[in-house]
Amino acid sequence: MPKTQHVTPRNGDVLLLVGTMKGAFLFRANASRKKWERGGPYFAGSAVYAMAYDSRGGRHRIWAGPHSMAWGALLRSSDDFGKKWTNPESANVKFPESAGAALTRIWQITPGRESEPRTMYCGVEPAALFESKDGGTSWNLVEGLWNHPQRAKWMPGAGGLCLHTILPDPADAKRMRIAISAAGMYASDDGGATWRPSNKGVRAEFLPDKYPEFGQCVHKVARAKTQPSRMYLQNHWGLYRSDDNGESWTDIANGVPSDFGFGMAVHAEDADTAWIVPLESDEFRCTPEGKLRVYRTRDGGKSWKPMTKGLPQKEAYETVLRDALAADALDPAGVYFGTRNGKLFGSADEGKSWSAIADGLPPVVCVKAVRVSLPRRRAR
């Protein structure tokens, strides 16, 4: 096994949680975000599609959902930035016997609202939502979604039938949105007891009925923190915005080379700013014209501009997957993405210029960007 190296973040540092097909990595930089230090690989050989950072309640806990082809998937966490990881004896996320299903992969880990520091959510394949009320020690299947009458008609996408996006409303403890490929977005307004499809205006190019109630292959949905009712949605063909909590969606594919893609990130302070990486067709699924371009909107999707400075513009046939694009909350915002070819790029100026953070990683499937906030030491 490869030798694992570690990072020791300091207060105010930026930390990238990078999941790959063969393990997880951490990248640390100070607020200038110019020089990066690497930690990992952790869980070498396991695919890590989901990672998260939980800073609620004074924690600085990293979560990962490694999936070993042989031994299965489980949630593991570290309170010391990867030096030690929990290794639960029993699988902590598993279907109850009554569900008649077995966990394939963990796709998303989402800490709950700030007001609920012990609540966590986990999205898995086969498509299901799990909830923890004790900080991630024990997990329960959200039965209201699992027992949805439409579930029998959900179809897997190329990645499997996965629940990959979890969006608790920060302003309303009962309201939550989730997204599944290929079932679409589902909404709950009663704390997860009942769910309804929420895909009005979202196209399903691969179905006879182009605008069905459900069945869309939603690739990613990102919520604007400063305006929680606003969301951006990257579909399997189609780029959309909602300003009403996902009740209706408007096409915003204005001036992009393709409205196909996976990843999506929204500025932490500006709801009109978002980033995407368009890909060519659902067959090729690589950057159009061999140019690696991040597109940014500053006006809520009315227009998009390519951000290319520092990115390869020749023979760069890259793919950025649904969780491999992220933004930090600094000013100016940092934007980061990883590719299936194992490249990791970052921008410390909101996408204006880019530099390579790493190359030669295993295929990147997850990038999360966080600012480390360590509890202050007590004065002696």
Add this chain to the structure above:
Amino acid sequence: MPVTFMIPGPLRALAAERAEVRVDFRSGLLSEALAVLWRECPAVRDRVVTELGEVRPHINVFVDGENARDLGGMAAPVREGAEIFILPALSGG
């Protein structure tokens, strides 16, 4: 005579660092022999079988040198004194 389970390297930490685990078992089905192993090494269970009680697709269980999938899966007969290997399959990329 006990049945002997051979524990693969990645799971030994979950079996008190043992490479072999002997359990009292006369004869019966593989599912019954595994149930005894789970009592002895509960943490090994979820790594080897799914929530549905099936051996994970990329794990092979050999009973006296024969792949249990060719012997009826969980219904494979296990004799007294059998050696049972739990091994990750040759898969990956």
